[in-house]
Amino acid sequence: xxxxxxxxxxxxxxxxxxxxxxxxxxxxxxxxxxxxxxxxxxxxxxxxxxxxxxxxxxxxxxxxxxxxxxxxxxxxxx
Amino acid sequence: xxxxxxxxxxxxxxxxxxxxxxxxxxxxxxxxxxxxxxxxxxxxxxxxxxxxxxxxxxxxxxxxxxxxxxxxxxxxxxxxxxxxxxxxxxxxxxxxxxxxxxxxxxxxxxxxxxxxxxxxxxxxxxxxxxxxxxxxxxxxxxxxxxxxxxxxxxxxxxxxxxxxxxxxxxxxxxxxxxxxxxxxxxxxxxxxxxxxxxxxxxxxxxxxxxxxxxxxxxxxxxxxxxxxxxxxxxxxxxxxxxxxxxxxxxxxxxxxxxxxxxxxxxxxxxxxxxxxxxxxxxxxxxxxxxxxxxxxxxxxxxxxxxxxxxxxxxxxxxxxxxxxxxxxxxxxxxxxxxxxxxxxxxxxxxxxxxxxxxxxxxxxxxxxxxxxxxxxxxxxxxxxxxxxxxxxxxxxxxxxxxxxxxxxxxxxxxxxxxxxxxxxxxxxxxxxxxxxx
Numbered sequence: 001x002x003x004x005x006x007x008x009x010x011x012x013x014x015x016x017x018x019x020x021x022x023x024x025x026x027x028x029x030x031x032x033x034x035x036x037x038x039x040x041x042x043x044x045x046x047x048x049x050x051x052x053x054x055x056x057x058x059x060x061x062x063x064x065x066x067x068x069x070x071x072x073x074x075x076x077x078x
Numbered sequence: 079x080x081x082x083x084x085x086x087x088x089x090x091x092x093x094x095x096x097x098x099x100x101x102x103x104x105x106x107x108x109x110x111x112x113x114x115x116x117x118x119x120x121x122x123x124x125x126x127x128x129x130x131x132x133x134x135x136x137x138x139x140x141x142x143x144x145x146x147x148x149x150x151x152x153x154x155x156x157x158x159x160x161x162x163x164x165x166x167x168x169x170x171x172x173x174x175x176x177x178x179x180x181x182x183x184x185x186x187x188x189x190x191x192x193x194x195x196x197x198x199x200x201x202x203x204x205x206x207x208x209x210x211x212x213x214x215x216x217x218x219x220x221x222x223x224x225x226x227x228x229x230x231x232x233x234x235x236x237x238x239x240x241x242x243x244x245x246x247x248x249x250x251x252x253x254x255x256x257x258x259x260x261x262x263x264x265x266x267x268x269x270x271x272x273x274x275x276x277x278x279x280x281x282x283x284x285x286x287x288x289x290x291x292x293x294x295x296x297x298x299x300x301x302x303x304x305x306x307x308x309x310x311x312x313x314x315x316x317x318x319x320x321x322x323x324x325x326x327x328x329x330x331x332x333x334x335x336x337x338x339x340x341x342x343x344x345x346x347x348x349x350x351x352x353x354x355x356x357x358x359x360x361x362x363x364x365x366x367x368x369x370x371x372x373x374x375x376x377x378x379x380x381x382x383x384x385x386x387x388x389x390x391x392x393x394x395x396x397x398x399x400x401x402x403x404x405x406x407x408x409x410x411x412x413x414x415x416x417x418x419x420x421x422x423x424x425x426x427x428x429x430x431x432x433x434x435x436x437x438x439x440x441x442x443x444x445x446x447x448x449x450x451x452x453x454x455x456x457x458x459x460x461x462x463x464x465x466x467x468x469x470x471x472x473x474x475x476x477x478x479x480x481x482x483x484x485x486x487x488x489x490x491x492x493x494x495x496x497x498x499x500x501x502x503x504x505x506x507x508x509x510x511x512x513x514x515x
Contacts (some may be wrong), residue, residue, distance in 0.1 A: 014351045016288055018421060018437060042286060042293070047154070067293060 008039035013042050039071045089163035091423045096171050097146025104138030107484025112475030117467030123392040130185040135179040135400045143408045156225055158214035166210045173203030193250035197243045204239045223299035227279025230303045234271025270310050284456045288414045289359050290351040298342050307337050333373045340366040357446040361410030368402025390464050397460045413446050418431055420496045432503045440492050449484035456481045
């Protein structure tokens with residue numbers, strides 16, 4: 001269960017693009033190294049991955065039985 | 079936070095936007111044609127004005143938006159990057175625009191050389207697009223229904239184009255080809271294999287994403303495009319061989335598939351998480367109901383000989399499908415795609431230091447709703463004009479002019495938000511000598 005491992009959880013399943021992206025980036029602005037943000041969305045957020053890569057984050061994606069996708073994000077260690 | 083989105087997966091804004099901004103101009107021309115030709119445009123399926131009106135919408139309005147949207151969708155959704163997207167967009171846009179204009183002029187004048195020019199430019203434009211798309215799609219596995227559907231839709235576009243060119247060439251050189259038969263098959267491929275299959279393939283992604291609905295059922299998404307193509311091929315064979323009964327059965331099966339698509343879309347729309355429908359959802363709903371009405375008219379004509387004898391039924395079907403169906407759904411999609419693209423490009427230009435404006439403010443909701451009502455009014459007046467052409471064709475033309483002008487104004491307002499914001503970014507970022515991406 002990823003929710004217990006994240007400081008901030010964003011449920012983007014009832015949000016219209018680009019709101020899940022905007023909220024995730026805002027949340028990532030507030031976390032410290034070692035903390036995590038969890039995004040839950042209806043489908044795999046491919047464009048977000050490139051943004052995370054460009055901005056120095058690592059992530060782990062997990063597909064849920066109902067078809068939703070959980071993306072756990074944290075600061076990449078330099 | 080830089081908050082950069084990927085540029086390498088998205089073509090420059092000008093690539094899809096030139097198609098989107100040209101489409102309403104064809105809607106305006108269609109309104110002017112109705113005002114100029116009067117009742118002739120809706121008198122029967124084969125009048126020069128009716129053929130010109132049909133192709134202003136299909137080869138003009140619809141083709142522009144469909145190819146423009148594919149320029150964006152292929153790289154972003156499928157990772158199929160076109161080589162030189164701006165050059166492809168410029169060439170294809172110029173060729174299909176000229177091709178559609180020559181075709182409309184050819185129908186109105188029946189001048190052979192205009193048919194030849196229409197075939198040449200439309201053929202070059204679509205061939206250039208399909209060729210570039212095929213190269214981009216080479217090596218992309220058809221692992222999901224959207225990829226499968228988009229590949230089949232491009233095949234559908236190619237067959238539609240070849241049949242259309244054959245018809246134009248035959249009129250240009252006075253060849254002795256079975257024009258009515260070819261025109262029916264051209265229409266079948268254009269409507270089902272290109273139009274509906276493309277709409278379904280894109281819908282699998284954009285309906286749940288922008289309308290907050292559940293996904294299309296797995297069985298439907300997996301089998302719809304293939305079933306439609308398979309039935310269409312069999313129907314084409316039956317038509318060529320003049321197997322009247324088999325052709326009628328397969329035609330009914332094709333219509334049933336369209337009913338299924340509209341029904342499934344309406345069903346998932348009813349389960350949207352959005353408390354109040356926005357313009358896009360209203361336009362999609364109107365489109366699906368119009369498609370169902372068109373299918374009912376087609377089935378009624380096939381079932382009741384008295385109704386089949388009425389020359390107005392194919393025109394009624396055409397108005398429901400083209401204006402009520404495809405035009406509505408396309409306007410609805412433009413109201414999501416264009417603000418999203420403007421937002422995406424501004425987000426990247428701002429380099430995380432200047433935030434892009436709220437996507438919902440890029441085109442004012444009030445203006446979208448007003449234009450939507452004008453569009454619905456134009457559809458209602460066009461339907462009335464099928465029965466009472468003398469009374470309603472001029473108000474219908476005027477309403478179409480207003481609705482298409484409103485669409486153009488709304489899209490230009492998004493462009494002006496982009497320009498204003500870009501200037502703001504340039505003044506803030508260039509002052510610090512940071513390069514714009």
